[in-house]
Amino acid sequence: MERTLIDRWRRLPQLAAFVAVLLVLLGVVAVGRAEQDYRAHEQSEARIEAQIVATNVAAALDFGDHSAAQEAVDALHVNAQVRRVAVYDAAGKLFAGYRRSGPTAEGADMVVERVPVMRTGTRLGAVVVVSDLEHLSRRLLHYGVIALLVILATLVVAILGIAQAALRTANRELVEANEALRSQIAQRERAESQLRQAQKMESLGQLTGGIAHDFNNMLAIVIGNLDMASRRLRKDPDKALRGIDHALEGATRAAALTKRLLAFSRRQPLEPQPLDANALVAGMSELLRRTLGEQVRIETVLAGGLWRTSADPGQLENAILNLCVNARDAMADGGRLTIETLNAALDDDYAHDHEEVNAGQYVVIAVTDTGDGMPAEVRERAFDPFFTTKDVGKGTGLGLSQVMVSSASRAGTSKSIRKSVPARPSRSTCRVISAPRPPSPAPPPPPRTGPGRERAKPFWSSRTRSRCVACR
Amino acid sequence: MNPARLLPWTAAKRLAVALATLAIVAAPVHAQSEQLAREVKAAFLVKFGAYVGWPAAALADSAPLTICTVGADPMGALVDAAAQGQSVGGHAVQVRHLTAITRDSGCQIAFLGEGIGAEAVAGAPVLTVTDGANPGRRGMIDFTLDGGRVRFSIDQAAAMAAGLTISSKLLQLATSVRQEGH
Numbered sequence: 272m273e274r275t276l277i278d279r280w281r282r283l284p285q286l287a288a289f290v291a292v293l294l295v296l297l298g299v300v301a302v303g304r305a306e307q308d309y310r311a312h313e314q315s316e317a318r319i320e321a322q323i324v325a326t327n328v329a330a331a332l333d334f335g336d337h338s339a340a341q342e343a344v345d346a347l348h349v350n351a352q353v354r355r356v357a358v359y360d361a362a363g364k365l366f367a368g369y370r371r372s373g374p375t376a377e378g379a380d381m382v383v384e385r386v387p388v389m390r391t392g393t394r395l396g397a398v399v400v401v402s403d404l405e406h407l408s409r410r411l412l413h414y415g416v417i418a419l420l421v422i423l424a425t426l427v428v429a430i431l432g433i434a435q436a437a438l439r440t441a442n443r444e445l446v447e448a449n450e451a452l453r454s455q456i457a458q459r460e461r462a463e464s465q466l467r468q469a470q471k472m473e474s475l476g477q478l479t480g481g482i483a484h485d486f487n488n489m490l491a492i493v494i495g496n497l498d499m500a501s502r503r504l505r506k507d508p509d510k511a512l513r514g515i516d517h518a519l520e521g522a523t524r525a526a527a528l529t530k531r532l533l534a535f536s537r538r539q540p541l542e543p544q545p546l547d548a549n550a551l552v553a554g555m556s557e558l559l560r561r562t563l564g565e566q567v568r569i570e571t572v573l574a575g576g577l578w579r580t581s582a583d584p585g586q587l588e589n590a591i592l593n594l595c596v597n598a599r600d601a602m603a604d605g606g607r608l609t610i611e612t613l614n615a616a617l618d619d620d621y622a623h624d625h626e627e628v629n630a631g632q633y634v635v636i637a638v639t640d641t642g643d644g645m646p647a648e649v650r651e652r653a654f655d656p657f658f659t660t661k662d663v664g665k666g667t668g669l670g671l672s673q674v675m676v677s678s679a680s681r682a683g684t685s686k687s688i689r690k691s692v693p694a695r696p697s698r699s700t701c702r703v704i705s706a707p708r709p710p711s712p713a714p715p716p717p718p719r720t721g722p723g724r725e726r727a728k729p730f731w732s733s734r735t736r737s738r739c740v741a742c743r
Numbered sequence: 744m745n746p747a748r749l750l751p752w753t754a755a756k757r758l759a760v761a762l763a764t765l766a767i768v769a770a771p772v773h774a775q776s777e778q779l780a781r782e783v784k785a786a787f788l789v790k791f792g793a794y795v796g797w798p799a800a801a802l803a804d805s806a807p808l809t810i811c812t813v814g815a816d817p818m819g820a821l822v823d824a825a826a827q828g829q830s831v832g833g834h835a836v837q838v839r840h841l842t843a844i845t846r847d848s849g850c851q852i853a854f855l856g857e858g859i860g861a862e863a864v865a866g867a868p869v870l871t872v873t874d875g876a877n878p879g880r881r882g883m884i885d886f887t888l889d890g891g892r893v894r895f896s897i898d899q900a901a902a903m904a905a906g907l908t909i910s911s912k913l914l915q916l917a918t919s920v921r922q923e924g925h
Contacts, residue, residue, distance in 0.1 A: 327912075329912060330794060330910070330912035330913055330915065330916055331912075331915075331916060333790050333793070334787060334790065334916050335783075335892075336894075336916045339915055339916050390793050391793055391831065391832045391833070392830075392833075
């Protein structure tokens with residue numbers, strides 16, 4: 272559309288030049304015509320004057336009355352433009368007349384008119400009137416108005432043409448720039464898509480490697496213990512039984528890993544139910560103590576009068592476990608891990624200042640360690656799936672992303688989790704999982720629309736929302 | 744007293760010779776200018792027709808314009824010469840020499856010679872022309888001499904009474920114009 276419009280006006284500069292030339296020509300023609308008209312007008316005026324004189328002097332000429340003829344001629348004195356009037360008799364002899372002072376020669380700036388003096392068909396003589404034209408400069412002054420108009424019109428047309436030409440040039444440059452930009456964008460998109468693909472493949476590689484290693488370890492336990500049990504079944508049934516127990520434990524751990532993978536891919540059904548977060552954390556303390564080892568001191572600070580909340584207990588446990596394992600890994604030389612529960616009522620002002628959070632009542636479970644924290648580049652990707660800072664086989668890169676998936680209720684939440692990670696490495700890292708307090712009469716869930724919502728389905732319940740909020 | 748005594752003979756004789764010479768030389772000069780004036784008057788007589796309008800009854804279309812000289816005509820053949828081949832407003836000009844004029848003479852212009860009265864054509868559409876007549880006997884146009892030039896006075900009232908119209912152009916050239924009521 273734009274192109275066709277430009278194409279349509281493409282010949283405008285040439286057209287403008289043509290019109291400008293045409294205007295100038297028109298101006299010249301107009302001045303020429305005006306000059307011609309003026310001369311014709313002066314000529315006819317001189318003729319009329321000569322005819323009047325001829326009529327008036329006819330009788331005087333007829334009867335040879337010089338003074339009467341002179342009187343008739345002198346009447347023209349009032350016209351300052353009349354330079355010379357002469358009345359000749361039939362023989363061509365000067366009968367009467369006058370001549371103003373000035374050049375006697377009849378030049379280009381004069382009109383000469385000669386009419387016969389007649390008396391009913393008889394030629395009595397002739398009258399000659401020589402009339403001055405207005406001075407050329409004064410005539411040019413009159414034509415100056417025309418010239419000015421022509422110049423103005425020409426200027427307008429010329430400016431129009433120049434502007435159009437400039438516009439065309441600018442537009443051409445713009446089109447070229449736009450095309451360059453488009454091709455750059457396309458190139459960048461291709462590169463980004465390639466990068467994404469590479470990252471995906473890298474992630475898949477990490478995942479496959481990690482899972483394979485973990486499974487290998489577990490299978491080694493299962494196979495080793497079952498092998499040992501089969502060999503000792505006769506001689507030492509007790510030991511064989513212990514081996515079978517160990518094998519079972521390994522298989523269970525493998526099943527747990529599978530369960531986590533399934534949870535990550537959200538194939539596992541959600542089973543939200545009312546629960547007491549204090550009881551959940553207290554129930555986990557023995558498990559955590561064994562999992563985290565001797566070097567990590569675990570402290571639990573459980574709030575009195577904690578609200579009940581609604582969540583899938585397995586997944587909530589999983590999330591807490593993930594955070595705690597990460598915390599332990601951050602404290603290689605040991606340290607203190609604090610699990611804290613508290614009630615939090617976030618008001619509208621707070622929600623307004625932190626747009627990733629909705630106002631409401633929340634149950635907060637905060638996990639704090641005394642580790643080194645995360646550097647910025649790690650912090651940026653901390654919640655990306657399959658991203659890990661651990662050695663191959665030691666981590667799956669799914670821990671924090673699982674926390675995010677299970678706690679996120681909207682796209683902004685992931686931001687809040689990122690914010691929850693200190694910007695600079697520090698001694699203490701705090702992570703908080705929050706679950707909203709279930710209202711007694713459950714209100715209808717807010718409508719969830721827009722991109723990113725699909726990814727960020729609530730984990731514990733579609734009707735309750737979970738939160739990770741900032742803390743340091 | 745003897746005049747011969749008062750004037751020496753030679754002086755008287757010389758004076759007489761001089762006077763005689765003057766008379767001999769001056770007489771032709773006077774006669775020459777008079778002749779010229781008569782020619783001019785004859786020419787004027789023909790030209791008047793162009794500046795005077797006659798009623799249609801007096802001068803029909805294509806009818807000749809008749810100029811009559813009445814009485815002892817001082818112009819004689821001069822008018823014939825002036826009118827030779829002339830035409831006025833589509834009318835051929837013809838000249839007639841009359842001894843007396845009546846209303847039925849068929850004249851449009853009548854030059855009345857010495858002693859001829861205009862009474863005979865009073866009120867008739869005839870342009871009467873006289874030459875230096877007494878005021879009581881003047882025609883509608885009367886020639887005068889003004890500084891050696893032939894001029895004329897016009898009695899417009901008489902012309903109007905006769906049903907003639909005289910062109911203003913001609914009136915402008917007149918030395919005097921007598922109008923109605925004056």
